[in-house]
Amino acid sequence: MVGSGLGVDIFDGDPPLERLAWATGWKTGPRERSVIAIFGVRGIGTLFYIAYALQEGAFAEGQRLWAIAGLIVTGSIILHGISATPVMAFLDKRRNKAAAEPTGDEGNAPTIAV
Numbered sequence: 001m002v003g004s005g006l007g008v009d010i011f012d013g014d015p016p017l018e019r020l021a022w023a024t025g026w027k028t029g030p031r032e033r034s035v036i037a038i039f040g041v042r043g044i045g046t047l048f049y050i051a052y053a054l055q056e057g058a059f060a061e062g063q064r065l066w067a068i069a070g071l072i073v074t075g076s077i078i079l080h081g082i083s084a085t086p087v088m089a090f091l092d093k094r095r096n097k098a099a100a101e102p103t104g105d106e107g108n109a110p111t112i113a114v
Contacts, residue, residue, distance in 0.1 A: 031094060035087055039080055043073035 028036070050069050054062045 031091060035091060039084065039087075043076050046073060 046069050050065055053059070054065065059065065
């Protein structure tokens with residue numbers, strides 16, 4: 001039962017929404033903020049909090065917590081590794097297109113928010 005609750009906590013929708021709200025004041029476009037929200041640093045925080053909880057409390061299934069969290073974080077690393085390059089290529093393409101529209105020059109792309 002511990003595994004299902006941990007998996008739901010790690011993959012719930014709140015952290016990306018929180019990161020999206022947090023990044024609204026940045027000079028980035030909505031697509032960039034969405035990518036930041038989705039690719040946020042959740043896995044390392046999970047490992048930290050499990051380490052802290054197991055050190056401070058008494059848990060009967062500590063090894064199982066590590067195994068489940070490790071599996072989920074590893075899966076997340078693989079998923080992000082596979083998807084990061086196409087997502088960043090999409091953002092670069094949109095940024096280049098947005099830079100070329102007003103001036104015809106893609107050289108301004110690094111300063112354009114998409």
